[in-house]
Amino acid sequence: MTDQGYTAAKSDLAQYEGDTVWTEHEPFIDRIPRWVAMTGLFVMIVGIWYVVTAVEIVSNIILPTPMETWEDIVFVGRNMASGGYMLEAFITTTKTVLVAFGLAMAIGFSLGVLVGETKFGERAVMPYLVAIDTMPKVAFAPLFIAWLGFGIASKVALATFIATFPIVVSTAAGLYAASENERMLFKSIGASRMQTLVRLKLPTGLPYFFTGLKIASVGVMAGAITGEFLGGGQGVGALIRVSASQLDTPRVFSLIIYLSFLGLALFLTVVWVQKTFVFWNKSDAPGGMA
Amino acid sequence: MSQVVQLPADQSEPAEARPVYQIERLSKTYGRNGFTALKDVDLTLNKGEFGAVIGSSGCGKSTMLKIMAGLLPPSSGRVMLEGKPVLGPRRDIGMMFQQATLLPWKTTLGNVLLPIEMRDGKAAARAAEGRARDLLELVGIGRAESIYPGELSGGMAQRAAICRMLISDPAVLLLDEPFSALDELTRDFMNMELQRICLERRATTFLVTHSIPEAVILADRIYIMDANPGRVAEIVDIDLPRPRNLDMINTTKFGDIVHHIREKLGKEAFGT
Numbered sequence: 001m002t003d004q005g006y007t008a009a010k011s012d013l014a015q016y017e018g019d020t021v022w023t024e025h026e027p028f029i030d031r032i033p034r035w036v037a038m039t040g041l042f043v044m045i046v047g048i049w050y051v052v053t054a055v056e057i058v059s060n061i062i063l064p065t066p067m068e069t070w071e072d073i074v075f076v077g078r079n080m081a082s083g084g085y086m087l088e089a090f091i092t093t094t095k096t097v098l099v100a101f102g103l104a105m106a107i108g109f110s111l112g113v114l115v116g117e118t119k120f121g122e123r124a125v126m127p128y129l130v131a132i133d134t135m136p137k138v139a140f141a142p143l144f145i146a147w148l149g150f151g152i153a154s155k156v157a158l159a160t161f162i163a164t165f166p167i168v169v170s171t172a173a174g175l176y177a178a179s180e181n182e183r184m185l186f187k188s189i190g191a192s193r194m195q196t197l198v199r200l201k202l203p204t205g206l207p208y209f210f211t212g213l214k215i216a217s218v219g220v221m222a223g224a225i226t227g228e229f230l231g232g233g234q235g236v237g238a239l240i241r242v243s244a245s246q247l248d249t250p251r252v253f254s255l256i257i258y259l260s261f262l263g264l265a266l267f268l269t270v271v272w273v274q275k276t277f278v279f280w281n282k283s284d285a286p287g288g289m290a
Numbered sequence: 291m292s293q294v295v296q297l298p299a300d301q302s303e304p305a306e307a308r309p310v311y312q313i314e315r316l317s318k319t320y321g322r323n324g325f326t327a328l329k330d331v332d333l334t335l336n337k338g339e340f341g342a343v344i345g346s347s348g349c350g351k352s353t354m355l356k357i358m359a360g361l362l363p364p365s366s367g368r369v370m371l372e373g374k375p376v377l378g379p380r381r382d383i384g385m386m387f388q389q390a391t392l393l394p395w396k397t398t399l400g401n402v403l404l405p406i407e408m409r410d411g412k413a414a415a416r417a418a419e420g421r422a423r424d425l426l427e428l429v430g431i432g433r434a435e436s437i438y439p440g441e442l443s444g445g446m447a448q449r450a451a452i453c454r455m456l457i458s459d460p461a462v463l464l465l466d467e468p469f470s471a472l473d474e475l476t477r478d479f480m481n482m483e484l485q486r487i488c489l490e491r492r493a494t495t496f497l498v499t500h501s502i503p504e505a506v507i508l509a510d511r512i513y514i515m516d517a518n519p520g521r522v523a524e525i526v527d528i529d530l531p532r533p534r535n536l537d538m539i540n541t542t543k544f545g546d547i548v549h550h551i552r553e554k555l556g557k558e559a560f561g562t
Contacts, residue, residue: 181391187361188385189405189458199408203395280394280438 064250072250073257080258086239093235094262096152096224100159101266104216108164109209112171116205117197126172133165138226145231154231159223163216170212174205207281210274217270221263310462310494311335311358316367318353318520327353329519330367335462335496340488342497342509343522346555350520351498352466358496359385359464372461381409384460388467390447392439392454399435402426402453409458418457425453428490429483445476452487463488463495470501478536481508489533502551506544507534514554524554 032040046066052058053065060068080087114121115129141158148154178201186196228237236255243251311334318328327350335341343351356362358369360376360383369376371383392401402422407415426432429449431442439447448469455463468484469477485508488495499505505512509528516523528547530538538544 179389179391181387181389182393184361184387185385185391186408188359188379188383189408190379190381191408195408200393203393280440 061247061249064253068250069253073254076251076254076258086236086255089234089236089239090258090262092152092233093224093228093237093259096155096159096227096235097220097262097266099152100156100163100224101217101220103156103160104163104167104220105213107160108167108212108216109171111164111168112209112212113175113197115168116172116175117201122172129165129168133169137162137223141227141230144227150231150233152233152235155224155227155233155235155237158227159220162223163220166215166219167209167212170208170215171205174208175201176205177201177208178204206278207274210270210278213270213274214267217266218263221259221266225259308337309334310337310339310372311496312370313358314368314370316354316357316369317365318350318357318362319365326519328357328364329521331520331522333513333522335494337494338492340495340497340508340510341513342499342505342511343513343515344499344502344505344551344555345515345520346517347500349515349517351515353520355464355466355496355498359383381458382461384455384458384463386448386451386455386463386465386468388471390439390444390451392442392447392450394439397436397438398426398431398442398450399423401439401450402457404454405458422453422457425456426450428487429453444472445480448472448480449483452484456487456491461494463493465495465497467499468497469504470499477504482534482536484508485533502548502555503539503544506530506547506551507536507539512551514551526551 049063050066053060053063064072076086079085080090111121111125111129115126116122137158140161141154144154144157144161148157175197182200182204183196186200191199224235225237225240228235229241232238236259240252240255243249243255313331313333316328316331316333317326319326331354333341343354345351353362357364358371358376360369360378360380371380376383392398393404396404399419399422402425403415403418406418423432423435426435426449429452431446431449434442434446434450439450442450451468465484469480472480481504487493497505497508506528507530512526512528513522514524514526515521526547530543530547
């Protein structure tokens, strides 16, 4: 009986002779190389865009054709390359963004250290920061214009105001990130409070700080453009508003695309600086994309 | 390490009975809930002696070590080290924790030099580089000096932590479950390494552990602690010859000591 069973099993096995090598199959969609996937998606979107405008599902005034938009992108590019008024607008906005980003870093970092390092900051300052942070910050724009006028200063103020909070919160969170063990180690080797802050807590918090900078780099763009919408002046935001009021939608699109280059450049600079400074942090801190 | 070579080779000679650590009537009550972590603990550690404290979790052994290290103030009683009261972290105390806790942005060498850098500045740290290299050589990771901790194995990281503890030539070593995060094979090996280093340096050492065999193989004297309130329930002297090796674990004598301690701990913890 058992003998028979054994023979049967053996003959069953015979058909599986050799190694059992098998491979796991990744689905087709996950195997597409990145550049093919990106180009493909781009072509698909432009294609749909083209069809929608070609059969005039939407009026061309509301949504220009891809060709019109491309021509305008080239036109704006030429204007800027030849030093035209759009270059000036672009420089103004870039200046606003950079100054605001610098200010937000300085203020955000200082407040973050105050909140993260001192009990006073945590107990007294933080509640106010949270309260202000929950307000819609764009609502302050008219105030900044009233205080600082229609020049670049009111835009810088609004952009700084928006970009500061993520930096404060992330800096403070970074200062809490050092583990109990690390604090105890520093205490046991006689480190002063300043040494513990500078040599342990700040380096440990760097990945958090950079995450805040990434969020701020997006916020500072939004702040600058919003300021220019509301306060006029010379920036790209003002150009967009004028073009939109003239129903020049291709211009609006191309200006937005050039603005996105500015935003992307700022974001990628932050990512690059982070990679250079935080070389030890291989698995990136929350913040994605980098 | 020239000073090591000059030490007498004969380790069977008993250490001179000069007290290094003296702990008297040490008590610690945590303010918030009035929990008594330690009550009237007396303990004396002589020069060159290896003491170990063992007890279940919550018996106050870590609290005791922190007080001894000057990381935590006692509620009453006093701790004297080399005749002077411990009133905060001191240069002559070397500490090691369960985690290696190396700074990821510093090389192994930089991590070993950290205590010098903090206390005496960068120039002093640079001057001590040679000594740090000797120490890394002593624990067998000389080649890892310019590697970052992310690339070290758990055992290598703890070796680096040993070097960091030894760099300031402390009078006493305080070890808080130093190898309990390592796998068993590595832990056994590291314990033997630790014994070798302590014997070579004639170090006065105090170990906190919850592993009975680890305490028995390493210590000259074991303090069995009783929880709630934390106090020393019994002192066991281990007269196994030095240097000890892992084969001793299989001897009857070793087994008897382990058995005795386990019974005692069981009685304290569960009343059986």
